[in-house]
Amino acid sequence: MxxxxxxxxxxxxxxxxxxxxxxxxxxxxxxxxxxxxxxxxxxxxxxxxxxxxxxxxxxxxxxxxxxxxxxxxxxxxxxxxxxxxxxxxxxxxxxxxxxxxxxxxxxxxxxxxxxxxxxxxxxxxxxxxxxxxxxxxxxxxxxxxxxxxxxxxxxxxxxxxxxxxxxxxxxxxxxxxxxxxxxxxxxxxxxxxxxDIRSAEMIKYASNAFLATKISFINEIANLCEKTGANIEEVAEGMGYDKRIGNQFLRAGIGYGGSCFPKDTKALNYLAKQYDFDFRILESVINVNKYQKDKLFLKAKELFQDFTGKKVTVLGLAFKPNTDDIREAPSIDIIESLLKENAQITVFDPIAMGNVEELFHDKINYANSALEAIQEADMVFIVTEWREIKELTLAQYKESMAQPVIFDGRNCYPLHEAKELGIQYYSIGRKPVE
Ligand SMILES: NC(=O)c1ccc[n+]([C@@H]2O[C@H](COP(=O)([O-])OP(=O)(O)OC[C@H]3O[C@@H](n4cnc5c(N)ncnc54)[C@H](O)[C@@H]3O)[C@@H](O)[C@H]2O)c1
Missing domain, CATH: 3.40.50.720 (NAD(P)-binding Rossmann-like Domain)
Structure with a gap:
């Protein structure tokens, strides 16, 4: 054949x-x-x-x-x-x-x-x-x-x-x-x-919409954890043991990106509207994700107010580790917001740098390693949890940065370590270390 x-x-x-x-x-x-x-x-x-x-x-x-x-x-x-x-x-x-x-x-x-x-x-x-x-x-x-x-x-x-x-x-x-x-x-x-054909077409969208819902749900629980003083890592672990829930897709972060979830959730919502169906859950999932992607930048804006001349590092550009795909990656939104604020941006990603360079050219700086990227930085955004990025120790941030302020969208480090080292550390669904 x-x-x-x-x-x-x-x-x-x-x-x-x-x-x-x-x-x-x-x-x-x-x-x-x-x-x-x-x-x-x-x-x-x-x-x-x-x-x-x-x-x-x-x-x-x-x-x-x-x-x-x-x-x-x-x-x-x-x-x-x-x-x-x-x-x-x-x-x-x-x-x-x-x-x-x-x-x-x-x-x-x-x-x-x-x-x-x-x-x-x-x-x-x-x-x-x-x-x-x-x-x-x-x-x-x-x-x-x-x-x-x-x-x-x-x-x-x-x-x-x-x-x-x-x-x-x-x-x-x-x-x-x-x-x-x-x-x-x-x-x-x-x-x-x-x-039948129509059900097969629907299975794909329903599956992606369900997974996106799980992500937006845990992100909203994380946002509520921040307000109430609970810790999302512990909450997710405790939930994940329940076989009806399962422990996958329970990692709070800065929203889903990539070439599928964002477009597929919107396409399904569009389809629903064509049939005069108000898909209320899906609409919320999409809106929650939009907010979640801006969350770290908004936190930084609240703290720094003016980014002019600030050296800002973005670690991780691909929408998730082990791919070079930057379609709908949260890193792109963060870089665009920072550029509007006249920040001096340095980025690092082990694989996706070429794709980002095609978008931003010489508007931002490209480092050869995570360690090089954080040198003399005023703040760092951790966006994608590549192994090469997680391997940086908090002590290295402390030694290398002009002032150790980290916005971690992937909860890469334990809070107590940041506290012991005197690092200002903002993560997702956990208490800030200030
Ligand atoms: N990327 C994923 O993880 C993933 C997972 C599941 C489903 N999907 C779905 O699979 C489809 C493909 O996604 P992708 O990420 O592989 O896309 P892609 O953008 O990586 O690749 C599409 C390819 O099609 C080629 N192309 C365009 N028009 C063509 C034509 N007329 N004839 C032959 N080739 C043509 C393009 O040059 C490109 O190489 C999409 O519908 C996507 O939603 C993607």
Missing amino acids: KITIAGTGYVGLVTGVCLADVGHTITCFDIDERKIQELNGGKSPIYEPGLEDLITKNLEAKRLHFTSEPEQAYADADCIFIAVGTPENEDGSANLSYVEQAAIMISEYIHKDTVIVVKSTVPVGTNERIARIIKERVDPSINIEVASNPEFLREGSAIHDTFNGDRIVIGTESQETAQLLRSIYEPLNIPIVTT
Whole structure:
């Protein structure tokens, strides 16, 4: 069976590489020729632990191919996965133009029965739209089946997640298509849930909205802890032992970011509005997150008032550790707020610095290490809990900074240590050390 993946981003590339690794013949197609060139040279355009090794291994085994030629990608494919981006439109809805363009391009090249699998996260009803787009354009004698197969991998552990996912969701109205997709995924040995197409589309949004709710919920408990004198770390630990609650996604912080939760919560809310449904919980989840992202900056503003000429360090730029993705990262909001206040900003991230440099150029300074970044700083914001950042000791902050004031959005250090060292330390859901 010939499988093609359209879009070699975080999802398409990882899916393609992992399916090749379990023995399938995979062609990965992208309209970005530079990416394809890099990939053919064995270089990954994105950072994902273990990815480059798997690319090289499967290129050498000739199971994996990269191309920017649509004919080569689509003409002979039995099954085409669409894994292009579905970013946010200004009104919060999902931008489906990339998915639609991919569908139009596919329809120009296929000339035999083909299964089209939509892996991109798309609102309920989109698979039907994609089916219409393709069927309207191809010869009526060609049978086109469309299936929804949403993706649940997490950046930073995408390969592990693909090989060890909790479930695979297949939404289709056709037994045959379900069987074909089962056979593709069989080597992964992961439970498969088969549903109708609309339910599969909804499962993805409902799952992300639920996880975002858990994050906003614990962040609100953290905010209440700050007012009442309770400690969020202890509260979350005590809650997490309850199996009905579970201990994951109970880490209070400075809000969720990344390429999925922010846009998917908004897209689901938009969808609800289209159906005249007032999704009150989701609306609150989104608003809580907006506040949470500004929280550390607002605290600093309350303390310092004027940032002009202040040396401010931002540690951690990616939206979470082990990825270079800075989409909707809280660090970006903090840097933008600080720039408006004329602060002198120095940043450090082990992997995501290049992406941030493309945004801010020479408006901010880029350090080579966390330790270098905090030298002579008037205040430090800890935004992403990379190992390289957590390894800095509070004593090093004390020695290196002009004045030791830390705003820690990830609760990296024990309060008593900050107190013993005389560091002004503001974290999330815990008493300030002043
Ligand atoms: N990133 C994640 O962690 C994650 C997890 C689960 C689901 N998803 C969903 O998967 C989808 C893809 O996300 P991503 O983060 O991998 O996106 P991405 O932005 O990293 O990659 C998208 C890729 O598609 C390519 N592309 C655009 N138009 C194309 C076309 N017509 N034909 C072929 N390639 C084209 C782009 O050049 C790019 O390389 C989105 O819907 C997203 O919501 C993402």
